[in-house]
Amino acid sequence: MRGMRQGMGQVGQGMGLMQPKKFAVPLVFVAIATIIPFIAPSVYLLHVLILAHIFVIYAASWDILTGYTGQLNLGHAMFFGLSAYVVAITNTMLKTPLFLSVLMGVASAFILSVAVGLPCLRLRGPYLAITTFSFSWVLFLLASSAMIWLSGGEEGVRGVKTFIVGTIPNYYLSLVLMLISVYILYRIASSETGLILKAIKEDEDAAMACGIDTTRYKLLAFLMSGTFAGIAGAFYAQYMRIVTVDVVTLELSASAIAFSLVGGIGTIIGPAMGAYILTILFEGFAWLADYRVLIYNLIIVSFVLFLPGGLMSLRDLLRRREEEGGGVGGA
Amino acid sequence: MSRSGEFLEVINLSKHFKGLRAVDDVTFSVGNGEFLGIIGPNGAGKTTLFNLITGFLKPTSGEIHFVGRDITGMKPHERVKLGIARTFQVTKPFKKLTVMENVIIAALIARKQGKIKEDEKNFAAEVLEKVGLLHRKDMAAENLPHGEVKKLEIARALATKPELLLLDEPFSGLTGEEVASLQEVIKSIHEDGITVILIEHVLKACMALSERIIVLNYGKIIADGTPEEVCMDKQVIEAYLGRRGLEFASG
Ligand SMILES: Nc1ncnc2c1ncn2[C@@H]1O[C@H](COP(=O)(O)OP(=O)(O)O)[C@@H](O)[C@H]1O
Numbered sequence: 001m002r003g004m005r006q007g008m009g010q011v012g013q014g015m016g017l018m019q020p021k022k023f024a025v026p027l028v029f030v031a032i033a034t035i036i037p038f039i040a041p042s043v044y045l046l047h048v049l050i051l052a053h054i055f056v057i058y059a060a061s062w063d064i065l066t067g068y069t070g071q072l073n074l075g076h077a078m079f080f081g082l083s084a085y086v087v088a089i090t091n092t093m094l095k096t097p098l099f100l101s102v103l104m105g106v107a108s109a110f111i112l113s114v115a116v117g118l119p120c121l122r123l124r125g126p127y128l129a130i131t132t133f134s135f136s137w138v139l140f141l142l143a144s145s146a147m148i149w150l151s152g153g154e155e156g157v158r159g160v161k162t163f164i165v166g167t168i169p170n171y172y173l174s175l176v177l178m179l180i181s182v183y184i185l186y187r188i189a190s191s192e193t194g195l196i197l198k199a200i201k202e203d204e205d206a207a208m209a210c211g212i213d214t215t216r217y218k219l220l221a222f223l224m225s226g227t228f229a230g231i232a233g234a235f236y237a238q239y240m241r242i243v244t245v246d247v248v249t250l251e252l253s254a255s256a257i258a259f260s261l262v263g264g265i266g267t268i269i270g271p272a273m274g275a276y277i278l279t280i281l282f283e284g285f286a287w288l289a290d291y292r293v294l295i296y297n298l299i300i301v302s303f304v305l306f307l308p309g310g311l312m313s314l315r316d317l318l319r320r321r322e323e324e325g326g327g328v329g330g331a
Numbered sequence: 332m333s334r335s336g337e338f339l340e341v342i343n344l345s346k347h348f349k350g351l352r353a354v355d356d357v358t359f360s361v362g363n364g365e366f367l368g369i370i371g372p373n374g375a376g377k378t379t380l381f382n383l384i385t386g387f388l389k390p391t392s393g394e395i396h397f398v399g400r401d402i403t404g405m406k407p408h409e410r411v412k413l414g415i416a417r418t419f420q421v422t423k424p425f426k427k428l429t430v431m432e433n434v435i436i437a438a439l440i441a442r443k444q445g446k447i448k449e450d451e452k453n454f455a456a457e458v459l460e461k462v463g464l465l466h467r468k469d470m471a472a473e474n475l476p477h478g479e480v481k482k483l484e485i486a487r488a489l490a491t492k493p494e495l496l497l498l499d500e501p502f503s504g505l506t507g508e509e510v511a512s513l514q515e516v517i518k519s520i521h522e523d524g525i526t527v528i529l530i531e532h533v534l535k536a537c538m539a540l541s542e543r544i545i546v547l548n549y550g551k552i553i554a555d556g557t558p559e560e561v562c563m564d565k566q567v568i569e570a571y572l573g574r575r576g577l578e579f580a581s582g
């Protein structure tokens with residue numbers, strides 16, 4: 001019976017009530033995250049955590065396309081960055097109200113995901129990776145040189161409005177946004193749709209032979225991925241109130257991969273964890289920032305080689321151990 | 332046998348790969364409920380023919396009609412929804428997913444179409460039971476032994492609720508015992524009313540199951556008839572079956 005339940009857990013609904021353990025970790029996290037501003041009211045710490053929340057959304061959104069659907073996206077920063085720029089530029093230059101700017105930012109990421117997704121539907125493997133990389137590279141070139149008059153280059157676009165002033169309000173706003181986004185992505189990933197995406201990752205021909213319109217589902221994955229990255233980028237713009245080329249760099253694209261590898265690709269929660277931990281690490285130890293690209297690469301290479309399943313695979317390993325140990329802790 | 336020519340019709344179908352005529356002006360039809368075997372030497376164009384019927388390849392010329400509809404331009408998943416399912420000669424399991432999940436994925440689509448009324452998990456369990464894989468339902472597909480991967484391929488195709496099932500060498504690489512048990516499974520699938528086209532190298536199994544056999548050679552049909560007729564056909568014996576054919580024909 002146990003095995004049966006586990007086997008179906010991926011597809012089943014209403015599993016939650018039967019497994020209170022499953023909710024323990026997220027609940028403890030939410031509880032701690034809620035009281036942090038009271039127990040450690042350091043503006044700097046909260047700032048780091050706000051960035052962590054933003055990058056959690058960013059990493060989880062990468063995972064739905066690459067981790068679940070197997071469409072290797074090497075240029076995820078393009079969605080984050082385009083949205084952030086659109087928010088900043090419309091808000092400061094066109095003076096559109098912030099909420100409208102944010103809508104336009106997210107919409108632009110959505111549209112970009114269609115524009116990148118459509119040509120990518122016919123591509124597989126390295127061609128897809130090169131295409132996603134190229135799109136993000138073009139965006140970087142535009143922002144860093146060709147369209148500097150609009151993007152402000154290194155100086156960036158300054159003076160973006162913010163929804164709420166203050167670190168603590170932004171902390172809670174980002175926390176709520178992150179929890180909602182990760183919850184939605186996780187629910188999608190655990191649903192029938194998620195199972196279909198996994199099937200496409202495993203074998204596209206076999207998925208077609210099962211009657212799956214793989215083109216439609218891959219496009220859906222692109223849309224979800226790009227849109228959530230756009231949400232993260234829009235929030236970033238209104239929180240930082242300045243947008244520079246940092247938001248479209250190769251480094252930011254690589255971070256999505258590094259975050260996800262650390263946490264465990266294809267699990268949503270894993271990449272979210274990876275983003276949280278690594279962001280705190282980098283922002284907390286500022287001197288590390290100089291070695292960021294190097295460290296990302298080291299992480300990518302070493303996790304691919306030694307722990308391809310990331311931290312989440314360690315958890316699974318522990319669980320299996322527990323079960324094999326005669327089910328002492330079994331309920 | 333029911334009226335042929337109305338269920339599946341393949342009309343002057345050709346597929347060329349850079350000058351190579353893998354399928355060369357092939358015409359045949361299959362009746363509803365029929366069991367058709369397709370044999371022929373390696374490279375004869377059998378798998379290519381399946382890829383054309385299922386939409387994985389576009390023909391160079393010719394047409395395919397299914398239940399009176401021209402399906403030549405349809406995508407693979409659309410043909411599955413019409414009721415055409417297939418297995419792959421080189422098996423393609425969803426390796427990281429469990430056996431159950433493999434089958435559920437196919438059942439999901441069938442349920443969305445209303446072909447399955449019951450819960451897709453129960454349905455998937457029934458299909459697994461039918462092919463004798465239910466005891467493996469929670470195993471990751473990548474851990475299955477070869478013989479059972481072959482069965483999983485068939486289970487997945489069955490879970491799409493097909494009317495026409497195309498099996499591409501389901502017996503290849505199986506032990507004698509496995510062949511016998513799979514033969515029973517395929518027979519019972521046909522008895523459930525599903526039209527079957529079977530490509531096979533294991534001639535004994537193919538001859539035993541098929542009511543009619545088409546022989547392909549260099550992309551062309553060189554014989555079409557009952558197993559007995561085909562085995563007696565001089566051209567077939569010369570072109571393909573050789574000594575083995577003679578042995579078979581003479582019992
Ligand atoms: N995608 C392809 N591209 C080029 N040649 C192919 C392709 N698929 C099959 N062929 C060639 O077409 C011929 C028929 O192959 P196939 O249909 O696989 O034969 P069979 O299944 O009867 O062994 C072979 O010569 C094979 O090399």
Ligand SMILES: [Mg+2]
Nearest residue numbers: 377378379420
């Ligand atoms: Mg073949």
